[in-house]
Amino acid sequence: MTTTPRTRLSPEQRREQLLDLGVRLLAHRSLDELSIDLLAEEAGISRGLLYHYFGSKQAFHEAVVRHAADDLIAQTTPPTDGEPLERLLTSVRAYVDYVVANHEGYVSLVKAAAGGNESLRAIYEEARAALNSRIFREDAVADSGEGEIVPDTPATRLVVRGWSAMTEELVLAWIDDPGGVTRDQLLAIIAGSLRAVVEAIPD
Amino acid sequence: MTTTPRTRLSPEQRREQLLDLGVRLLAHRSLDELSIDLLAEEAGISRGLLYHYFGSKQAFHEAVVRHAADDLIAQTTPPTDGEPLERLLTSVRAYVDYVVANHEGYVSLVKAAAGGNESLRAIYEEARAALNSRIFREDAVADSGEGEIVPDTPATRLVVRGWSAMTEELVLAWIDDPGGVTRDQLLAIIAGSLRAVVEAIPD
Structure with a gap:
């Protein structure tokens, strides 16, 4: 040393x-x-x-968690062009791989955030909001001209929050017990269900 | 007194x-x-x-929470006959109404369970499992002859766990900010998305 x-x-x-x-x-x-x-x-x-x-120690934990959240956001940035579903799949794949690779730390963050540590909760919520808001990014659309992943309305904002919670639960449950579901199938379920859930919004 | x-x-x-x-x-x-x-x-x-x-106090809290969980499970029991989607809607409607009526207590339970109170977590997980396993109840099918809500496979079990987490997040987020979404629309989104998510499972 x-x-x-x-x-x-x-x-x-x-x-x-x-x-x-x-x-x-x-x-x-x-x-x-x-x-x-x-x-x-x-x-x-x-x-x-x-x-x-x-x-x-608390400030150290906050700094580490913020750094980890920045890494997660950077690693899961969807590509700016390509078919909307392909862009989403790329981002979801990176998210799943991140949670698999950082399982212990990720679970402990979710617990700390949910359990009432207000600073960690704020960092967690910010990261979640950043991940969710990407679904509505306009620049990708402008660059590619290939359409947005999901139209931006108050109802779709709500639904994307739900889909995001489902995604987290699915990945954590799948790591605990894959039940014969492959990683590619999991990705297809997560990416495919976003559109399906948006389509469940009544006119 | x-x-x-x-x-x-x-x-x-x-x-x-x-x-x-x-x-x-x-x-x-x-x-x-x-x-x-x-x-x-x-x-x-x-x-x-x-x-x-x-x-x-801890034992008192556990007893109250278990009692509340039993109430939730009883109040949201789906009818044994009728069209699968109608049965699901009835159950989801009761769940949404329960969470709206018991918002403070429900949120504090979710926090306590997620934050590492192991006894409360166990009660919460049991209640969640009971709610989820209903989706696969065979007796309703036998009684009505009108088909199961979702076929029972390891993949659909996983997906129902995710859908259930989405449902909870949607209801809590909707209570915080409905964003113009009515209660009936919320119910349609939740019930409609179950089938949609199941259909997102690749063959």
Whole structure:
């Protein structure tokens, strides 16, 4: 263990590096298991320095979760052109793969957010809203000229929220017990059901 | 306030009566706000007697939540005959009305269950499983001869779990902000989307 970084990084770069490490550690751990001690050990730096960067365990958790949410949003960005259903499938595939790869951390975030940790809940809700609002992105439409995934109305906004909760439940339930459903079938169910649910809105 | 009940009830009947009152109090309160003190005041009996009936605040909360879950399951029982979609609509209508009428208590239960209160989580999961398994009830089919709502396969079991999470999110989001969607439209979306989602399962 050493307190000397190999290369000279700016404090901001160093903080980013520590957050990347925190997100990697969170993939296979719950938030409760992600301590400043563990990060200090894995990063080979002192606890004191970590407190310097993050202030407190709660602030450290918030920073890691925000970083993880940014990663999730970046990794699941749909392509700007292509057939709407194809664009949706690409995004859903990345989401499923993300949740599979980061299962422990993801589940612990859902629990913390639902269970009343208000800061984590706010980050979770923001990420959810960002993921949902993409379904209505106009720029993709403008670029491709191939139509929006779902028309933007108050009713479809509501339905997309429901579909998003279904997607999360489906992925977590499928990881627990696939019941013979393959990943490709799961993706087809999730992507296919969005349009189906939107079509269930009465005129 | 009096410690004398008006009519002579068996201890079991008295306990049931207290649980009914607890469920009514929970409708417009969170679990945190439902104290033994409040129940004692509303029931006009001593705190000591309540501890005699329930043992502890946690045990009291569990008993009230279980009672509320039993009410929910009873009130949303689909009729045994009729067209499958009509049976489903009747059940969904009762579910929506229940959540609207018991909003505070319902939301606090979802939070407690998701946030890691293991006993409440178990009751919540049992109730969810009971609600979901109805979709596959065979007796209704045998009675009516009019076909099952959804065929029973591992894939449809998975999908119904997702649909159920979507239903809960839709109702809670709709209560927060209906966005111009009427109750009947909401019911049509929820009931209609079950079949649509099942049809999204690839062969």
